[in-house]
Amino acid sequence: MDFKDQIKQLGDRVAKLKDQIQTEEATKNAFIMPFIQCLGYDVFNPFEVTPEFIADIGIKKGEKVDYAIMQEGKPTMLIECKHWSADLNPHNSQLFRYFHCTSARFGILTNGIHFKFYTDLVETNKMDEKPFFEFLIDDLKDNQTEKLKEFHKNYFDLDKIINTASELKYTNEIKHIIARELNDPSDDFTRFFAKSVYPSMVTAKVLEQFKGFVKRSYNQFINDTINERLKSALNNQQQQEVKEEVTEPVDLDEQKIVTTEEEMEGFYIVKSILRPKMEGHRVFFRDTQSYFGILIDNNNRKPVCRLHFNGKKKYLSLFDKENEEKVEIKNLDDLYTYEQQIQAAALKYKQQQAEEARATL
Structure with a gap:
């Protein structure tokens, strides 16, 4: 981890x-x-x-x-x-x-x-x-x-x-000074802006009036900035959603998937087991109706193991060999028992990547 x-x-x-x-x-x-x-x-x-x-x-x-x-x-x-x-x-x-x-x-x-x-x-x-x-x-x-x-x-x-x-x-x-000045503008802070925009002498009365102007201007500036960023983010999200609707059909089965806290704990355990052999950012998970899969590079062709926690008994699928091997486990701590097999599965893909890189030289 x-x-x-x-x-x-x-x-x-x-x-x-x-x-x-x-x-x-x-x-x-x-x-x-x-x-x-x-x-x-x-x-x-x-x-x-x-x-x-x-x-x-x-x-x-x-x-x-x-x-x-x-x-x-x-x-x-x-x-x-x-x-x-x-x-x-x-x-x-x-x-x-x-x-x-x-x-x-x-x-x-x-x-x-x-x-x-x-x-x-x-x-x-x-x-x-x-x-x-x-x-x-x-x-x-x-x-x-x-x-x-x-x-x-x-x-x-x-x-x-x-x-x-x-x-x-x-x-x-x-940052603390900025927060204080935005909440309650000081005379010096207010005078800086008043002198920049007010054509006559900045008297005490003008200064007091400008304190309200400064506070409202800053609040409006911040709100406008936030709204612009939200608008930009929403536009990007809408464009992405439209693109996904065009390119990918909706999978109704995915709407029934519920990722449990126990599955996530299992993922973090497996990720910590892999850490000495594989960079953490390369370890992903994908949840399905039948199992919770842990894989390398978010690639379904690179499975490390699968957690079957939806039934009365818990099972772990291993991929260190040619074929999938399914074993029963009693609790999450049992995952550590299969540390070598889990690491071996990940190292297999790392070795494949190295061989592919050498082949291109």
């Missing part, structure tokens, strides 16, 4: 389970430790993740931060955790003290849902007051996922992240 799928799965898990989590310790176990694992770190290896990391603060000895991500025996990220329902705003001072007393370059304050990332852009070894990156795990945008991926163990590059942090810090602050 690739990083994006892992984080998406964790976000769904958090949204589903949060109301059952009663304590801060349970929040750590259910939400934050899986998050650290998504970043590629072994939470059970103290050389990678140290729980209750001691950060002595001046004369106060034995102060502990919840987790420290370690590299070469030194902390590189400190993680301070709170209960999932806690407001994070009053708690960054504690992380601030820990940060100052260690060699870590990043501090993360989180309740398992809301994540705030800090560093020391303003003054070295002194944590900034404002986070340079923050997100909600159950509402993570694609661009946020890409930024988060930079903290993964396999992609971690300190210099690159520091540069990214600087960019994020200022772009986020500018």
Whole structure:
């Protein structure tokens, strides 16, 4: 399973389970430790993740931060955790003290849902007051996922992240200023536009009048932009639908297909099994009335396996040999038993592709 799928799965898990989590310790176990694992770190290896990391603060000895991500025996990220329902705003001072007393370059304050990332852009070894990156795990945008991926163990590059942090810090602050000015235009912001269009002196009375003009103009501009994009998207969709109606007959059987949560879980398991041998973006699924097929390159001639979960018993079809082999499984975990056969089926198509490429040379 690739990083994006892992984080998406964790976000769904958090949204589903949060109301059952009663304590801060349970929040750590259910939400934050899986998050650290998504970043590629072994939470059970103290050389990678140290729980209750001691950060002595001046004369106060034995102060502990919840987790420290370690590299070469030194902390590189400190993680301070709170209960999932806690407001994070009053708690960054504690992380601030820990940060100052260690060699870590990043501090993360989180309740398992809301994540705030800090560093020391303003003054070295002194944590900034404002986070340079923050997100909600159950509402993570694609661009946020890409930024988060930079903290993964396999992609971690300190210099690159520091540069990214600087960019994020200022772009986020500018976005906040824009949002504030659009909601309640300041005198300076309003005066800039008033001077550009008003022919006489901009008095206090004119300035107050223009605040309303600026706010309405911006709202109208944004609405017009959104409507244009929606209109363009709808036109493209309608053109595509017309094209599909002309070129492809409607399959009434497809309207009866229901893809279950269990089938999707099976797909993600198979995708994770294939990941060491096959790029994740090449693995697709197609659901039919009789089976749930998993294939390479979205090509029906390249089946990896099929899940038969619609009956009383569960079956798995394998394609590592010349003919389809159908075996009974008791539950989803049994899919791991057939890891070698599933990988062999995918490698067969990869080998065919390589042979075809050599033949064209």
